Amino acid sequence: MSTTATDHEVLAAVLAVRDGTLSTLLWQRALPPDAGKWALPGGRLGPDEDVEQSVLRQLAEKVDVREVTHVEQIAVFSRPDRVPGPRRMIATAFLGLVPSDVDPAIPADTAWHPLSDLPPTAFDHAAIVEAARERLRAKLSYTNLGFALAPRTFTISALRDLYVAALGHPVSATNLQRVLTRRAVLAPTGELAPPGPSGGRPAALFRFAERSLRVTDAFAVLRPPGETRPAKDSGGNMESDEPRAAVP
Amino acid sequence: MSTTATDHEVLAAVLAVRDGTLSTLLWQRALPPDAGKWALPGGRLGPDEDVEQSVLRQLAEKVDVREVTHVEQIAVFSRPDRVPGPRRMIATAFLGLVPSDVDPAIPADTAWHPLSDLPPTAFDHAAIVEAARERLRAKLSYTNLGFALAPRTFTISALRDLYVAALGHPVSATNLQRVLTRRAVLAPTGELAPPGPSGGRPAALFRFAERSLRVTDAFAVLRPPGETRPAKDSGGNMESDEPRAAVP
DNA sequence: ACAAAAGTGTTCGTACTACACCCATGC
DNA sequence: GCATGGGTGTAGTACGAACACTTTTGT
Secondary structure, eight states: OOOBBBEEEEEEEEEETTTTEEEEEEEEESSSSSSSSSEESEEEOOTTTOOOHHHHHHHHHTTGGOOOOOOEEEEEEEETTOOOOOSSSSEEEEEEEEEEOOOOOTTTTEEEEEEOOOOOOTHHHHHHHHHHHHHHHHHHHSGGGGGTSSSSSEEEHHHHHHHHHOOOOOOOHHHHHHHHHTTTTOOOOOOEOOOBBBBBOOOEEEEOOSSSSSBOOOOOSOOTTSHHHHHHHOOGGGGGGOOOOOOO | OOOBEEEEEEEEEEEETTEEEEEEEEEEEESSSSTTTTOOOOEOOOOOOOOOHHHHHHHTTTTGGOOOOOEEEEEEEEETTTSSSSOOEEEEEEEEEEEOOOOOOOOTTTEEEGGGGGGOOOOHHHHHHHHHHHHHHHHHBBSGGGGGGGOSEEEEEHHHHHHHHHHHSSSHHHHHHHHHHHHOOOOEEEEEEEOOOTBBBEEEEEEESSSOBBSSSOOOOOOTTOSOOOOOOOOOGGGGGOOOOOOO
């Protein structure tokens, strides 16, 4: 047994907009180390699974996996002292997204926490949550990732509220509709939502044209010549997805 | 000792433009498994280092690390059968970049290979190279990452050739200069390069204003209100950098 | 009628692209 | 002079942001 043996864990920052604020799922540790602190869902990588399979399995213990609409790798966290223990623990961190309308059954030790008001967190999990938030912010701007936060059908103003919560800055409902429609990200359902008790014109219901990730703005500048809109989609596998935003 | 013990390796796809084509550094395996096939530089994670430190240490054995101008995490590769052996091997893949003007001393078993004409590669290393290429392509469009491919000073047309090799599509030297100047990515040195043997106007020499990664186009759409140009830089750490491009 | 909410029309500014044209050098 | 390569000037256009205005409902 060489000295290089490690354990590998998978951790998921599951984000969703709850009560108008971006929140993440955490469970409270009962045992040392870091007893009482709040940790991300996850666990040890099993012998016959890759990290993608593992994170879905681990999430199934906390929430119904069918409610997780998008999962992607964020980064490896590997500081030698990041978790105390007999053997070193390396973590692959994931971003998971859950639509705003589902209220999954969660274990007693688990709860949603607004990112703006996190409780004391275990180990380096706060940094993982922050990286997940940055990833989400970035990808909302150049992909159709909104589908993963939104119910199956929604009004534009409801969608606007989701974008505001996730981006952290004001978003105009008018421009949101036009931008997403131009990219063929949104499609009208033809149905209407009834107005609230204080009146107002009934809102049209929309849905996302696709419910899987698609890059809508591949190039910021230096586009291939002749392409007016870069909105073409591109293939790829789970290992190679990534966003733009925060930087070393 | 539980069955979950793993080894962890670090692999780097070191990319550079050589002879006008995007190339990567590979070494030819002498021993099984995959003897004779070409592999990415890397090796086992040491007990007292994180993956970022490890990749720099491993690269030092192949090239002078001071010549590697940028390194960033790409993804974890974790298929249980990705590498045969007594214990499972998980890999953290990195992108490394080397300027086009340095010709580092490399070991006898190591050579540069054009991405367009790779030799038979070991394990899943071809997929890692492809992911690195996508990462580079994406980030060239919305960051100042060109600094990592370019010499310290260069003419616009030399820089254009680098972008063409890395992006794989034509780039106008005129527009490249204007786009990068507008973002304050390029700065003139005031010096001139002598023309070639066939004449022509002497070209002005430029340099990159910064030699560390900066996001120049954070938002494709849905910018924070009031910001005309998003070109402000943002903080962050190495763990959280990522690009946009290929997608699952 | 009035308030409230949704949606459309229109203007404005910016900036990327493309292309024509001018500049400086070698032969 | 002429070819070669570098650089600037200038449309053209597309599109995102902002804001005014209209539409449709409830009270």
